[in-house]
Amino acid sequence: MTEWNDSRARDALRRLFDVAVRSADPRAILKDHLPERPKGRVVVVGAGKSAAVMAAALENAWPEVPMTGLVVTRYDHAVPTRHVEVVEASHPVPDAAGEAAARRILEAVDGLTGDDLVLALISGGGSALMPLAAPGLTLADKQAVNRALLACGATINEMNVVRRHLSAIKGGRLAAAAYPARIVTLAISDVPGDDPAAIASGPTVPDPSSFEDARRIVARYGIDLPAPVRAHLDAAAEETPKPGDPRLARAEYHLIATPLMALRAAAKEAEAMGLAPLILGDALEGEAREAGTLLAGIARSVAAHGQPVARPAVLLSGGETTVTLGGAKGAGGRNGECLLGLAAALAGHPGVWALMGDTDGIDGSMDNAGAVAAPDTLARSRASGQDPIAALHAHRSHDVFLALGDLVTTGPTLTNVNDFRAIIIA
Incomplete structure (x- = not known):
């Protein structure tokens, strides 16, 4: 069995995102309705x-x-x-x-x-x-x-x-x-x-x-x-x-x-990659960084116990979280904040990579669809002189992933089936 490394995981995450977006392309599906x-x-x-x-x-x-x-x-x-x-x-x-x-x-x-x-x-x-x-x-x-x-x-x-x-x-x-x-x-x-x-x-x-x-x-x-x-x-x-x-x-x-249609398309692609897909739901809501903490807990359970799915696996979810700014300026959308919340909660846990992005290609008011997090995201951020936890609390996830070169940028996709989240546990 081929080992899962950083390059392979990142490529797989991007493929899953692209498949989900393509499944909702009106140019391919509208004629049937x-x-x-x-x-x-x-x-x-x-x-x-x-x-x-x-x-x-x-x-x-x-x-x-x-x-x-x-x-x-x-x-x-x-x-x-x-x-x-x-x-x-x-x-x-x-x-x-x-x-x-x-x-x-x-x-x-x-x-x-x-x-x-x-x-x-x-x-x-x-x-x-x-x-x-x-x-x-x-x-x-x-x-x-x-x-x-x-x-x-x-x-x-x-x-x-x-x-x-x-x-x-x-x-x-x-x-x-x-x-x-x-x-x-x-x-x-x-x-x-x-x-x-x-x-x-x-x-x-x-x-x-x-x-x-x-x-x-x-x-x-x-x-x-x-x-x-x-x-x-x-x-x-x-x-x-x-x-x-x-x-x-x-x-x-x-x-x-719909979001579920896109998640099912990604799940089928994941199986072809040798990953066991688990769709957690297409309607996850709540505060973005808290949702990231919750998803990190599920990823830890998969890594430690093979529950609720055995490794190598990918957790897929959709929906729309929220970011309560509370007067902060902010820089980044709900997907970046959820992802940084996940990375913070995982604290460098080995063998876990994630991509979170908006299927319309625009996360919040920024020009990126989302971002990718890896086991070394926090360490690399600190090595670059940043404080990723402070950035999370200031709603500035975009700064972190921009400095790391880990933004996912697609431009307008011309479709929109809400947020797409994929977490690989290798």
């Missing part, structure tokens, strides 16, 4: 980091079908399309370009008939990319709330409950605007649990949450809201469309890629 072609018009709308490449994949799958429409994606995520217009906007903090695109998306589905088909291409990031505020609120209000949500430690599902109740397009409002046309959503999930109401804040599905739920989340995290936003939540004047709303009777929803 298309509905029957309609008698009437085809109008394409969408939002998210994958929206443009999804539109291009649709055009390639239906080259002879006339279609019009508009999708909005993150800056630097556009790809060429022939019929569907692509607009770029800001993520994670929204901007005027996203606001204008959201307004045009609503206009595109207005006045359709029962013979028409709306194809909604939805993926992670869509919530921030369609920041059309509810009446009485402004883009500045939405921006302030978004910044507060990103910094407070709320889960993505909690953030989207609040966002849905401040929006003119989310929480089923886009589907309601398209009625009586048939609306078919093709979605790539980036949220734990794959809840359609949470993916891009659910613009085409009924919203099971309420204004009261949004107010409770704001209170739980002590979020300081602009006065108009607080007044809007308190007034609760117009609820989002709920299950059973007749305007959503012709809305269909199909998940074409």
Whole structure:
């Protein structure tokens, strides 16, 4: 049996990450999920980091079908399309370009008939990319709330409950605007649990949450809201469309890629490498560095006892942890922080390597997807003059892995099935 060394482990981790990302590439999978072609018009709308490449994949799958429409994606995520217009906007903090695109998306589905088909291409990031505020609120209000949500430690599902109740397009409002046309959503999930109401804040599905739920989340995290936003939540004047709303009777929803699908693809690749894969779950949440400590404990158990899987093995997981900044500036995303938390807890334990990264290619606000940790990560960091534990507590994991040359940089992958974590125990 070939020995596992540093070079082999690093190569294997990168292969697993790349396989997971490829399994969610719309260019390979979208064509298998298309509905029957309609008698009437085809109008394409969408939002998210994958929206443009999804539109291009649709055009390639239906080259002879006339279609019009508009999708909005993150800056630097556009790809060429022939019929569907692509607009770029800001993520994670929204901007005027996203606001204008959201307004045009609503206009595109207005006045359709029962013979028409709306194809909604939805993926992670869509919530921030369609920041059309509810009446009485402004883009500045939405921006302030978004910044507060990103910094407070709320889960993505909690953030989207609040966002849905401040929006003119989310929480089923886009589907309601398209009625009586048939609306078919093709979605790539980036949220734990794959809840359609949470993916891009659910613009085409009924919203099971309420204004009261949004107010409770704001209170739980002590979020300081602009006065108009607080007044809007308190007034609760117009609820989002709920299950059973007749305007959503012709809305269909199909998940074409999910975190679990990506983990299963990686597990199959791991078996071919001679590693025993164990999927711990696709919806792990919690504070990032604490999740790293927990994962380190499982890795230690595998190394010492062969439980819950025998070596050589790889622990695979997905989901979305959070980083509560608490006023710190920070440098690095949740994957880097989780990984540094793992390395700190392992304290140089031999035979354990890990890669953690965001499948969209961007960890937090940095330009890397994630990073790799090895048994010598802490020792090498200290030898370079750093204090990796102090960096962890200051939320500056990016500094550590940048100095070591251990960042994983892919550029935008044009898909997003949330975070990917792989831990090899040799």
